[in-house]
Amino acid sequence: MIYYFSGTGNSRYAAEKLARLTDDTCVNIASIYNGTVKSVEGKKDVTGFVFPVYYSGLPEMVKRFASHPQIREALGSYVYCVITCGAETAAADEMLARALGREPDLSISLKMPDNYVIAYNPSGSEEAREILRRADSKLDKTAQAIISQGRYRSPGFKKRLLTFVMYPFYGLFRTTLFYRADGNCTGCGLCAKVCPDRAIEIRNGRPVWLSKRCQHCTACINRCPERAIQFGRATARRGRYYIMNIGNGEE
Ligand SMILES: Cc1cc2nc3c(=O)[nH]c(=O)nc-3n(C[C@H](O)[C@H](O)[C@H](O)COP(=O)(O)O)c2cc1C
Ligand code: SF4
Ligand code: SF4
Incomplete structure:
Protein backbone atom coordinates (compact mmCIF):
# COMPACT_ATOMS: atom_id res chain seq x y z
CA MET A 1 0.00 0.00 0.00
CA LEU A 172 4.42 29.84 12.24
CA PHE A 173 3.45 29.97 8.56
CA ARG A 174 0.56 27.50 8.73
CA THR A 175 -1.73 30.38 9.56
CA THR A 176 -4.59 31.14 7.13
CA LEU A 177 -4.77 34.75 8.38
CA PHE A 178 -2.96 36.16 5.35
CA TYR A 179 -4.98 34.39 2.64
CA ARG A 180 -7.49 36.45 0.68
CA ALA A 181 -9.16 36.35 -2.72
CA ASP A 182 -8.76 39.54 -4.73
CA GLY A 183 -11.20 41.14 -7.18
CA ASN A 184 -10.39 38.61 -9.93
CA CYS A 185 -12.20 35.81 -8.05
CA THR A 186 -15.12 34.41 -10.06
CA GLY A 187 -16.46 32.20 -7.26
CA CYS A 188 -15.74 29.00 -9.24
CA GLY A 189 -15.06 27.00 -6.07
CA LEU A 190 -11.96 25.20 -7.31
CA CYS A 191 -9.86 26.37 -4.36
CA ALA A 192 -12.28 24.70 -1.92
CA LYS A 193 -12.34 21.54 -4.04
CA VAL A 194 -8.56 21.09 -4.12
CA CYS A 195 -7.93 21.88 -0.45
CA PRO A 196 -6.76 18.65 1.26
CA ASP A 197 -7.63 20.03 4.68
CA ARG A 198 -11.21 21.16 3.93
CA ALA A 199 -10.13 24.57 5.19
CA ILE A 200 -12.04 26.60 2.57
CA GLU A 201 -15.75 27.14 2.03
CA ILE A 202 -17.40 29.25 -0.68
CA ARG A 203 -19.81 31.72 0.87
CA ASN A 204 -21.67 34.28 -1.23
CA GLY A 205 -19.43 33.42 -4.18
CA ARG A 206 -16.15 34.01 -2.31
CA PRO A 207 -13.72 31.67 -0.56
CA VAL A 208 -13.64 31.86 3.21
CA TRP A 209 -10.82 30.21 5.17
CA LEU A 210 -12.63 28.36 7.94
CA SER A 211 -9.85 27.32 10.23
CA LYS A 212 -7.03 29.41 11.60
CA ARG A 213 -4.44 26.89 10.50
CA CYS A 214 -4.14 24.63 7.46
CA GLN A 215 -1.55 22.33 5.87
CA HIS A 216 -0.01 25.31 4.05
CA CYS A 217 0.19 23.15 0.93
CA THR A 218 -0.37 26.10 -1.49
CA ALA A 219 -2.87 24.11 -3.59
CA CYS A 220 -5.50 26.86 -3.38
CA ILE A 221 -3.19 29.70 -4.30
CA ASN A 222 -1.43 27.78 -7.08
CA ARG A 223 -4.55 26.20 -8.58
CA CYS A 224 -6.84 29.24 -8.76
CA PRO A 225 -7.38 29.77 -12.52
CA GLU A 226 -7.67 33.54 -12.02
CA ARG A 227 -4.57 33.82 -9.81
CA ALA A 228 -6.93 35.58 -7.45
CA ILE A 229 -5.64 34.12 -4.18
CA GLN A 230 -2.91 36.06 -2.43
CA PHE A 231 -0.94 35.44 0.73
CA GLY A 232 0.20 38.82 1.97
CA ARG A 233 1.51 41.19 -0.70
CA ALA A 234 4.31 39.42 -2.55
CA THR A 235 2.32 36.65 -4.28
CA ALA A 236 0.51 39.01 -6.69
CA ARG A 237 3.79 39.47 -8.60
CA ARG A 238 4.71 35.78 -8.67
CA GLY A 239 3.91 32.90 -11.02
CA ARG A 240 1.94 29.81 -10.04
CA TYR A 241 2.73 26.09 -10.22
CA TYR A 242 0.33 23.17 -10.35
CA ILE A 243 1.26 19.94 -12.07
CA MET A 244 -1.94 19.78 -14.17
CA ASN A 245 -1.20 23.25 -15.52
CA ILE A 246 1.94 22.01 -17.24
CA GLY A 247 0.12 19.10 -18.84
CA ASN A 248 0.91 16.36 -16.30
CA GLY A 249 -1.40 14.44 -14.01
CA GLU A 250 -5.17 14.27 -13.97
CA GLU A 251 -7.70 16.23 -11.99
C1 LIG B 1 5.00 24.91 3.00
C2 LIG B 1 6.04 24.44 2.03
C3 LIG B 1 7.33 24.25 2.48
C4 LIG B 1 8.32 23.77 1.61
N1 LIG B 1 9.56 23.52 2.12
C5 LIG B 1 10.49 23.00 1.33
C6 LIG B 1 11.79 22.69 1.87
O1 LIG B 1 12.06 22.86 3.05
N2 LIG B 1 12.73 22.20 1.01
C7 LIG B 1 12.46 21.99 -0.32
O2 LIG B 1 13.35 21.54 -1.03
N3 LIG B 1 11.24 22.23 -0.85
C8 LIG B 1 10.24 22.73 -0.05
N4 LIG B 1 8.99 22.98 -0.56
C9 LIG B 1 8.70 22.60 -1.96
C10 LIG B 1 7.88 21.30 -2.05
O3 LIG B 1 8.34 20.34 -1.13
C11 LIG B 1 7.91 20.68 -3.46
O4 LIG B 1 7.59 21.59 -4.45
C12 LIG B 1 6.99 19.45 -3.50
O5 LIG B 1 7.32 18.64 -4.58
C13 LIG B 1 5.51 19.81 -3.58
O6 LIG B 1 4.77 18.61 -3.60
P1 LIG B 1 3.22 18.51 -3.92
O7 LIG B 1 3.03 19.06 -5.32
O8 LIG B 1 2.93 17.06 -3.85
O9 LIG B 1 2.49 19.31 -2.91
C14 LIG B 1 8.01 23.49 0.27
C15 LIG B 1 6.70 23.72 -0.19
C16 LIG B 1 5.72 24.18 0.67
C17 LIG B 1 4.32 24.39 0.16
S1 SF4 C 1 -10.38 29.15 -7.31
FE1 SF4 C 1 -9.97 31.36 -7.49
S2 SF4 C 1 -11.63 32.15 -8.75
FE2 SF4 C 1 -12.28 30.13 -8.01
S3 SF4 C 1 -13.42 30.59 -6.08
FE3 SF4 C 1 -11.30 30.16 -5.51
S4 SF4 C 1 -10.34 32.20 -5.45
FE4 SF4 C 1 -12.23 32.44 -6.60
S1 SF4 D 1 -2.87 26.15 1.61
FE1 SF4 D 1 -3.64 24.06 1.21
S2 SF4 D 1 -4.51 23.38 3.15
FE2 SF4 D 1 -4.28 25.61 3.27
S3 SF4 D 1 -6.25 26.42 2.61
FE3 SF4 D 1 -4.96 26.37 0.80
S4 SF4 D 1 -5.40 24.39 -0.15
FE4 SF4 D 1 -6.18 24.30 1.95
Whole structure:
Protein backbone atom coordinates (compact mmCIF):
# COMPACT_ATOMS: atom_id res chain seq x y z
CA MET A 1 0.00 0.00 0.00
CA ILE A 2 1.24 3.47 -0.85
CA TYR A 3 -0.03 6.41 1.23
CA TYR A 4 0.48 9.85 -0.24
CA PHE A 5 -0.15 13.47 0.59
CA SER A 6 0.04 16.15 -2.08
CA GLY A 7 -0.80 19.83 -2.41
CA THR A 8 0.06 20.74 -5.98
CA GLY A 9 0.18 17.26 -7.50
CA ASN A 10 3.91 16.37 -7.49
CA SER A 11 3.72 13.74 -4.78
CA ARG A 12 0.48 12.36 -6.16
CA TYR A 13 2.14 12.04 -9.57
CA ALA A 14 5.08 10.18 -7.99
CA ALA A 15 2.80 7.91 -5.92
CA GLU A 16 0.62 7.01 -8.91
CA LYS A 17 3.63 6.23 -11.03
CA LEU A 18 5.20 4.07 -8.31
CA ALA A 19 1.89 2.26 -7.84
CA ARG A 20 1.82 1.42 -11.56
CA LEU A 21 5.45 0.32 -11.67
CA THR A 22 5.36 -1.77 -8.50
CA ASP A 23 1.88 -3.18 -9.08
CA ASP A 24 0.55 -1.63 -5.87
CA THR A 25 -2.32 0.67 -4.90
CA CYS A 26 -1.96 4.24 -3.72
CA VAL A 27 -4.35 6.21 -1.57
CA ASN A 28 -4.53 9.88 -0.68
CA ILE A 29 -4.16 10.42 3.08
CA ALA A 30 -6.46 13.46 2.84
CA SER A 31 -9.21 11.25 1.35
CA ILE A 32 -8.94 8.90 4.32
CA TYR A 33 -9.34 11.81 6.72
CA ASN A 34 -12.23 13.45 4.88
CA GLY A 35 -14.06 10.12 4.54
CA THR A 36 -14.17 9.90 0.73
CA VAL A 37 -12.09 6.70 0.91
CA LYS A 38 -13.35 4.21 3.50
CA SER A 39 -11.41 1.02 2.88
CA VAL A 40 -8.11 0.55 1.12
CA GLU A 41 -6.67 -2.58 -0.44
CA GLY A 42 -3.04 -2.80 -1.46
CA LYS A 43 0.08 -4.82 -0.80
CA LYS A 44 0.24 -5.71 2.89
CA ASP A 45 3.91 -6.63 3.08
CA VAL A 46 5.14 -3.33 1.58
CA THR A 47 4.18 0.13 2.85
CA GLY A 48 5.20 3.30 1.02
CA PHE A 49 4.82 6.95 2.00
CA VAL A 50 5.04 9.68 -0.63
CA PHE A 51 4.75 13.35 0.36
CA PRO A 52 6.40 16.76 0.00
CA VAL A 53 8.97 18.13 2.41
CA TYR A 54 7.77 21.24 4.26
CA TYR A 55 10.36 23.39 5.99
CA SER A 56 12.75 20.43 5.97
CA GLY A 57 10.20 18.25 7.75
CA LEU A 58 6.79 16.57 7.49
CA PRO A 59 3.44 18.09 6.49
CA GLU A 60 1.28 18.11 9.62
CA MET A 61 -1.22 15.64 8.13
CA VAL A 62 1.54 13.14 7.31
CA LYS A 63 2.97 13.39 10.81
CA ARG A 64 -0.46 12.84 12.35
CA PHE A 65 -1.28 9.94 10.03
CA ALA A 66 2.07 8.16 10.43
CA SER A 67 1.89 8.28 14.20
CA HIS A 68 -1.63 6.83 14.33
CA PRO A 69 -1.53 3.46 16.16
CA GLN A 70 -3.58 1.74 13.45
CA ILE A 71 -1.10 2.78 10.76
CA ARG A 72 1.89 1.80 12.88
CA GLU A 73 0.35 -1.63 13.43
CA ALA A 74 -0.51 -2.15 9.76
CA LEU A 75 3.00 -1.42 8.45
CA GLY A 76 4.42 -4.02 6.08
CA SER A 77 7.73 -5.74 6.72
CA TYR A 78 9.29 -3.44 4.09
CA VAL A 79 8.72 0.31 4.49
CA TYR A 80 9.88 3.05 2.14
CA CYS A 81 9.39 6.75 1.65
CA VAL A 82 9.74 9.01 -1.36
CA ILE A 83 9.90 12.64 -0.30
CA THR A 84 9.42 15.26 -2.99
CA CYS A 85 11.18 18.61 -2.72
CA GLY A 86 12.22 21.71 -4.62
CA ALA A 87 15.81 21.34 -3.46
CA GLU A 88 16.53 19.25 -0.35
CA THR A 89 14.60 16.93 1.98
CA ALA A 90 17.06 17.26 4.91
CA ALA A 91 16.09 14.90 7.77
CA ALA A 92 12.36 14.65 6.95
CA ASP A 93 12.73 10.87 6.71
CA GLU A 94 14.02 10.77 10.29
CA MET A 95 10.90 12.65 11.37
CA LEU A 96 8.83 10.02 9.57
CA ALA A 97 10.79 7.28 11.33
CA ARG A 98 9.99 8.84 14.71
CA ALA A 99 6.29 9.11 13.81
CA LEU A 100 6.14 5.50 12.61
CA GLY A 101 8.22 4.10 15.43
CA ARG A 102 10.53 2.42 12.92
CA GLU A 103 13.09 3.39 10.30
CA PRO A 104 12.09 3.21 6.65
CA ASP A 105 14.21 0.65 4.79
CA LEU A 106 14.46 2.87 1.75
CA SER A 107 14.33 6.66 1.74
CA ILE A 108 14.44 8.61 -1.52
CA SER A 109 14.59 12.40 -2.08
CA LEU A 110 12.90 13.30 -5.33
CA LYS A 111 13.51 16.74 -6.80
CA MET A 112 10.28 18.06 -8.32
CA PRO A 113 9.13 21.50 -9.45
CA ASP A 114 9.07 24.01 -6.60
CA ASN A 115 5.62 25.19 -5.58
CA TYR A 116 6.37 27.51 -2.67
CA VAL A 117 4.93 30.70 -4.15
CA ILE A 118 4.67 32.27 -0.70
CA ALA A 119 8.45 32.58 -0.39
CA TYR A 120 9.63 32.81 -4.02
CA ASN A 121 8.70 32.37 -7.66
CA PRO A 122 7.75 28.74 -8.28
CA SER A 123 9.23 26.76 -11.17
CA GLY A 124 8.09 27.99 -14.58
CA SER A 125 6.56 25.57 -17.11
CA GLU A 126 9.71 24.84 -19.16
CA GLU A 127 11.86 24.35 -16.08
CA ALA A 128 9.14 22.21 -14.48
CA ARG A 129 8.90 19.91 -17.51
CA GLU A 130 12.67 19.37 -17.48
CA ILE A 131 12.65 18.63 -13.73
CA LEU A 132 9.78 16.16 -14.24
CA ARG A 133 11.67 14.43 -17.04
CA ARG A 134 14.57 13.79 -14.65
CA ALA A 135 12.19 12.80 -11.86
CA ASP A 136 10.58 10.23 -14.16
CA SER A 137 13.86 8.50 -14.67
CA LYS A 138 14.59 8.53 -10.91
CA LEU A 139 11.12 7.06 -10.28
CA ASP A 140 11.89 4.20 -12.67
CA LYS A 141 15.03 3.39 -10.66
CA THR A 142 13.19 3.83 -7.36
CA ALA A 143 10.52 1.35 -8.45
CA GLN A 144 13.23 -1.21 -9.23
CA ALA A 145 14.76 -0.62 -5.80
CA ILE A 146 11.35 -1.13 -4.15
CA ILE A 147 10.69 -4.34 -6.07
CA SER A 148 14.09 -5.74 -5.03
CA GLN A 149 13.54 -4.41 -1.48
CA GLY A 150 16.71 -2.35 -1.61
CA ARG A 151 17.95 -0.33 1.34
CA TYR A 152 19.14 3.27 1.37
CA ARG A 153 19.10 6.11 3.87
CA SER A 154 20.94 9.40 3.71
CA PRO A 155 20.68 11.98 6.54
CA GLY A 156 23.78 13.20 8.26
CA PHE A 157 24.50 15.87 10.85
CA LYS A 158 24.06 18.86 8.49
CA LYS A 159 20.65 17.62 7.32
CA ARG A 160 19.50 17.12 10.89
CA LEU A 161 20.62 20.63 11.74
CA LEU A 162 18.67 22.04 8.77
CA THR A 163 15.49 20.30 9.93
CA PHE A 164 16.06 21.41 13.52
CA VAL A 165 16.42 25.06 12.44
CA MET A 166 13.80 25.20 9.69
CA TYR A 167 10.87 23.09 10.88
CA PRO A 168 9.63 25.47 13.63
CA PHE A 169 8.88 28.04 10.89
CA TYR A 170 6.30 25.67 9.42
CA GLY A 171 4.25 26.06 12.59
CA LEU A 172 4.42 29.84 12.24
CA PHE A 173 3.45 29.97 8.56
CA ARG A 174 0.56 27.50 8.73
CA THR A 175 -1.73 30.38 9.56
CA THR A 176 -4.59 31.14 7.13
CA LEU A 177 -4.77 34.75 8.38
CA PHE A 178 -2.96 36.16 5.35
CA TYR A 179 -4.98 34.39 2.64
CA ARG A 180 -7.49 36.45 0.68
CA ALA A 181 -9.16 36.35 -2.72
CA ASP A 182 -8.76 39.54 -4.73
CA GLY A 183 -11.20 41.14 -7.18
CA ASN A 184 -10.39 38.61 -9.93
CA CYS A 185 -12.20 35.81 -8.05
CA THR A 186 -15.12 34.41 -10.06
CA GLY A 187 -16.46 32.20 -7.26
CA CYS A 188 -15.74 29.00 -9.24
CA GLY A 189 -15.06 27.00 -6.07
CA LEU A 190 -11.96 25.20 -7.31
CA CYS A 191 -9.86 26.37 -4.36
CA ALA A 192 -12.28 24.70 -1.92
CA LYS A 193 -12.34 21.54 -4.04
CA VAL A 194 -8.56 21.09 -4.12
CA CYS A 195 -7.93 21.88 -0.45
CA PRO A 196 -6.76 18.65 1.26
CA ASP A 197 -7.63 20.03 4.68
CA ARG A 198 -11.21 21.16 3.93
CA ALA A 199 -10.13 24.57 5.19
CA ILE A 200 -12.04 26.60 2.57
CA GLU A 201 -15.75 27.14 2.03
CA ILE A 202 -17.40 29.25 -0.68
CA ARG A 203 -19.81 31.72 0.87
CA ASN A 204 -21.67 34.28 -1.23
CA GLY A 205 -19.43 33.42 -4.18
CA ARG A 206 -16.15 34.01 -2.31
CA PRO A 207 -13.72 31.67 -0.56
CA VAL A 208 -13.64 31.86 3.21
CA TRP A 209 -10.82 30.21 5.17
CA LEU A 210 -12.63 28.36 7.94
CA SER A 211 -9.85 27.32 10.23
CA LYS A 212 -7.03 29.41 11.60
CA ARG A 213 -4.44 26.89 10.50
CA CYS A 214 -4.14 24.63 7.46
CA GLN A 215 -1.55 22.33 5.87
CA HIS A 216 -0.01 25.31 4.05
CA CYS A 217 0.19 23.15 0.93
CA THR A 218 -0.37 26.10 -1.49
CA ALA A 219 -2.87 24.11 -3.59
CA CYS A 220 -5.50 26.86 -3.38
CA ILE A 221 -3.19 29.70 -4.30
CA ASN A 222 -1.43 27.78 -7.08
CA ARG A 223 -4.55 26.20 -8.58
CA CYS A 224 -6.84 29.24 -8.76
CA PRO A 225 -7.38 29.77 -12.52
CA GLU A 226 -7.67 33.54 -12.02
CA ARG A 227 -4.57 33.82 -9.81
CA ALA A 228 -6.93 35.58 -7.45
CA ILE A 229 -5.64 34.12 -4.18
CA GLN A 230 -2.91 36.06 -2.43
CA PHE A 231 -0.94 35.44 0.73
CA GLY A 232 0.20 38.82 1.97
CA ARG A 233 1.51 41.19 -0.70
CA ALA A 234 4.31 39.42 -2.55
CA THR A 235 2.32 36.65 -4.28
CA ALA A 236 0.51 39.01 -6.69
CA ARG A 237 3.79 39.47 -8.60
CA ARG A 238 4.71 35.78 -8.67
CA GLY A 239 3.91 32.90 -11.02
CA ARG A 240 1.94 29.81 -10.04
CA TYR A 241 2.73 26.09 -10.22
CA TYR A 242 0.33 23.17 -10.35
CA ILE A 243 1.26 19.94 -12.07
CA MET A 244 -1.94 19.78 -14.17
CA ASN A 245 -1.20 23.25 -15.52
CA ILE A 246 1.94 22.01 -17.24
CA GLY A 247 0.12 19.10 -18.84
CA ASN A 248 0.91 16.36 -16.30
CA GLY A 249 -1.40 14.44 -14.01
CA GLU A 250 -5.17 14.27 -13.97
CA GLU A 251 -7.70 16.23 -11.99
C1 LIG B 1 5.00 24.91 3.00
C2 LIG B 1 6.04 24.44 2.03
C3 LIG B 1 7.33 24.25 2.48
C4 LIG B 1 8.32 23.77 1.61
N1 LIG B 1 9.56 23.52 2.12
C5 LIG B 1 10.49 23.00 1.33
C6 LIG B 1 11.79 22.69 1.87
O1 LIG B 1 12.06 22.86 3.05
N2 LIG B 1 12.73 22.20 1.01
C7 LIG B 1 12.46 21.99 -0.32
O2 LIG B 1 13.35 21.54 -1.03
N3 LIG B 1 11.24 22.23 -0.85
C8 LIG B 1 10.24 22.73 -0.05
N4 LIG B 1 8.99 22.98 -0.56
C9 LIG B 1 8.70 22.60 -1.96
C10 LIG B 1 7.88 21.30 -2.05
O3 LIG B 1 8.34 20.34 -1.13
C11 LIG B 1 7.91 20.68 -3.46
O4 LIG B 1 7.59 21.59 -4.45
C12 LIG B 1 6.99 19.45 -3.50
O5 LIG B 1 7.32 18.64 -4.58
C13 LIG B 1 5.51 19.81 -3.58
O6 LIG B 1 4.77 18.61 -3.60
P1 LIG B 1 3.22 18.51 -3.92
O7 LIG B 1 3.03 19.06 -5.32
O8 LIG B 1 2.93 17.06 -3.85
O9 LIG B 1 2.49 19.31 -2.91
C14 LIG B 1 8.01 23.49 0.27
C15 LIG B 1 6.70 23.72 -0.19
C16 LIG B 1 5.72 24.18 0.67
C17 LIG B 1 4.32 24.39 0.16
S1 SF4 C 1 -10.38 29.15 -7.31
FE1 SF4 C 1 -9.97 31.36 -7.49
S2 SF4 C 1 -11.63 32.15 -8.75
FE2 SF4 C 1 -12.28 30.13 -8.01
S3 SF4 C 1 -13.42 30.59 -6.08
FE3 SF4 C 1 -11.30 30.16 -5.51
S4 SF4 C 1 -10.34 32.20 -5.45
FE4 SF4 C 1 -12.23 32.44 -6.60
S1 SF4 D 1 -6.25 26.42 2.61
FE1 SF4 D 1 -4.96 26.37 0.80
S2 SF4 D 1 -2.87 26.15 1.61
FE2 SF4 D 1 -4.28 25.61 3.27
S3 SF4 D 1 -4.51 23.38 3.15
FE3 SF4 D 1 -6.18 24.30 1.95
S4 SF4 D 1 -5.40 24.39 -0.15
FE4 SF4 D 1 -3.64 24.06 1.21
